[in-house]
Amino acid sequence: MPGLGTLYGLGGATTHLMDLQHADLIVIQGSNFAENHPVGFRFALMAKERGATIVHVDPRFTRTSALADLYIPIRSGTDIAFTGGLINYVLSNDAWFKEYVLAYTSAALLVDPEFRDTEELDGMFSGYDPVSHTYDPKTWSYEVDESSPPAGGEGGASVHEGGKRPKSDPTLQHPRCVINVLKRHYARYTPEAVERITGAPQESFLKLARLLIANSGRDRTAVYAYAMGWAQHTVGVQNIRAAATLQALLGNTGRPGGGIMALRGHASIQGSTDIATLYDSFPGYLKVPTVEKNETTFAAWTKNHTMRSGRWAEYPAFAVSLLKAWYGEHARADNDWNFARLPLNTGDHSDLPMFFAMKDGEVEGLVLYGQNPAVGGQNAALQRGAMERLKWLVVRDIFETESASFWKREDSNPEDIGTEIFFLPVSGVAEKAGTFTNTMRLLQFHEKAVEPPGEARSDLGFTYELGKRLRALYADSTNPLDRPLLDLTWDYESDDPHERERGEADVEKVMREINGFRVEGGEHVRDSHDLRDDGSTACGAWIYCGMFPEPGRNLTRRRTADPAQPAAPGWGWSWPDNVRTLYNRASADPDGNPWSERKRLIWWDDASGAWQGNDVPNFPLHTAPSYRAPADARGDAAIDGDAPFVMLEYGRSEIFGVNGTADGPMPTHYEPRESPVGNALYPNVQYNPVLKEWRRRDNPYHAIGDPKYPYVVTTYRLTEHHASGVMSRQLPWLAELQPAAFCELSPELAVEKEIRNGDWVTIETARGEIEARALVTGRMQPFRLGAGRFVHQIGIPYHFGYKGEVRGDSANDLPPLVADPNVTIHEGKAFTGNIRRGRRSPFSSRTLELEVVPQTEQTPFGSPERPGPMPGPGAEGGMVEHEIVPPAEVMEAARIVHARAEARAAEEEEGTDEHA
């Protein structure tokens, strides 16, 4: 989650679910909290019972809206315009939390004189390279104070040139103060502009703006909760940054009832980011070395990521400890800890480029661990087509998935498909032991209750055994390139003979390695301060240091909850160091006293010379508020006593992005890649100018305002189903609750297209078409973008596929592959399409799947053929005009539609009779 990482320092929710009950205002945007995180939502309702206000900002009226005090509709993909409007309102009304902002954010720092804002460059920031379609972020930095002594001692990546201190103007008079740069940047985001772009009624927008101001400050706090509705956009990271900026200005982060609650989708999503199975990240957010940054030696790699202050000053210790954990005695100081054996990245190897590489025949073999891209992947037809080209495929799942059986779907001929496929059944969660990290960074251990049936095994056991077999196959190799496999420490043998016989590994042996231990003696490390860069410690993921501090004391297994402590510090273990509210130093004022009695969390205690309170301090325990770090200090000693954001270089939240977002230092509204309207804010830059796209025949994009695809389409999840449906559509209990694929549309659109509730409809894009039942509901409403201009939106749950107790077309056949430039997340939440009454034609997505794109037409990201920033059709252009039936007449019109449909049916019947 770089959205939070770049502003605050760590990619995790800043708060915890239970803390929501302490909020005075809960803004839920980009999330259908009540339906997708149902049990977590109870803490929002507890807050409401105590008098808090809940506001839901979303394209669809859902159960979350029903339980909110205020629902504000906005068009999918316009969240930055909305949040930017709030930032503008807070700044222009001087309603920001002055003491907090001055002390804890970068507001007073001076921006580089060379920096140019979108206001000056017509929608672009300085540094754009039209050949590579990327930004050089050199000017997105601070003006350094040449007179300041260079900080940091040896080494040290610094976002500030030469490690010198940035200039600042605490009086905030200088026009290049970050806060003044922000003011100018967001000046365009007036309430009128917000309404015109997002379709949110001005009165509702203003109501929320006033609520935010009234519920922030010393005595009150507001919290934001978001989920995939913010992430799955070509501006996904900036959506989150926008809210983080607003929360910093309002002084809500690091405080009880405040912050940003990132609602991760599934049981282990946070864990899979922490202990990353992501191409660019090693466990603990260490970066995978890449040729792009010349990280070809251990020294070059670690230098790039070692910060002067805070925990990242210990990057070399974390990196050496990881390589010691992997390679044991083969990682030595004299061979650079075996670094030269590591595979290096050369670009973006994430999920989407991976599927293109598969489609183009580069990837021969794929191992799917409980993943179902045939349904869950975007432009799913392309992904199925890609899988057909695999030589071999391993599928590990509980049930037969669409991805395991893509070769026998209705529109394929197995005799044409040469993929060798292995299906290996897996253990359910109750049939194996291990930990999940939930949405609030909390690790909880689930014990093994029973044996898995038949040949089902845990993914742990499978991976362990596969490793053993591979190492045996390579045992005699003398090829140095095979060394990494042979050098691995790979002994997780279970002490239980029964488990050993079944090939299962000992999960606590793996946990011990993740937690870390001393190489000599083998004692577990107690926290990340114990790690060393001299090879004396091994540790698989430094952020999880301390979860298993000694043999027999696995803190993730703790299950003590004291009702007097809602944060439940005795239940499981949260990273880092069992901290529940990140950056909680900010819950006290610069002098170390709580901002108010009502909102106290931790505070400085002079008598004991330490921080104390109701949470583990996320701050050096004995650093007094008055402490000022000497210029040559490093690590924790370089953190000032009033700098709560300990993972960032100066400990202040970076409301001007100097930490490496690819698409600008401040969130800016751009339209989604596919949109029915032009960018009303910056008419000459239609969409994120550095988004990642793949212009290929098998991934066509719609033109802006294309009359063939006039509606916004968004995909989403249901309470009763899970992801691609493997873990829900095969369960009769759940299948019965949501038995059919459907789409939601407004009565207005239904009237326009003569669709009745319950009709079969076909939704269509250039990528494919799917059929579903129409759910015509007033919960969907057209967005009014100024007089006479409306945009319709269609919503489709994406859980369905061609296997399971309930089946249906996959909504993911519709969206294109296009991605955010920071994290390559796709844009499933906002694309365009069309809808018509009736069922689809058979085998409609066939062409895309089978077509092999010739080499000459494969244009990977960054290819020069791509035009520069895409100008939009202008503020008023590109808009498909819709005639909107006034609400009072919608019902009448619906009746007419109904009557016509009946007449049609009757005619057809007559026709059949005659024929007979």
Add this chain to the structure above:
Amino acid sequence: MPEESRQLDLSTLLGRVGNAIRERVGALPNVLSARSKRLRPRIAGATATPGVCPYCAVGCGTTVYSKGNQILGIEGNPASPINGGTLCPKGAATFQLHVNPNRWTTVKYRAPFAKAWSDVPYAWAMERIAQRIKDTRDRTFREHDEHGNRVNRTTAIASLGGATLDNEENYLIGKLFRNIGTPFIENQARI
């Protein structure tokens, strides 16, 4: 004793007693038939094992009730500070995720161009998978890329992890596949 209570008349007193009983519905034993008296809960005497819901990221605590190797039920764990014993429809269906006739419990193999699955022995499949990985790796492994950069890798093998992997599983997957040498290690977390 306070003045007022001495002046209570009988009907007030009875009224209070009645209220007290009504407020404690359940405090008095219900009328039970002889058969009902003999009934025991399905989970009586079962082993209770603490678990975690595998669906969404709220992380509700569960209790898995089992006898021998049979799961009898999976319920919300009342002690959990997150869910206090409650579960949503998905979490409440965790039992059926495990005890489900649709589940595949044998290793299936589909040969190239075959029209059907066939059952194969576990060890055979494991060895064959290892061999296919080795074969692909050995043919496609490159020490340097086309620009002469040392990359030590193969781009012909990919691993895509799901939404319900344990941390320890992710750790081993990352450790193994990085060292097989593929950069294509991805997860639902991005998707």
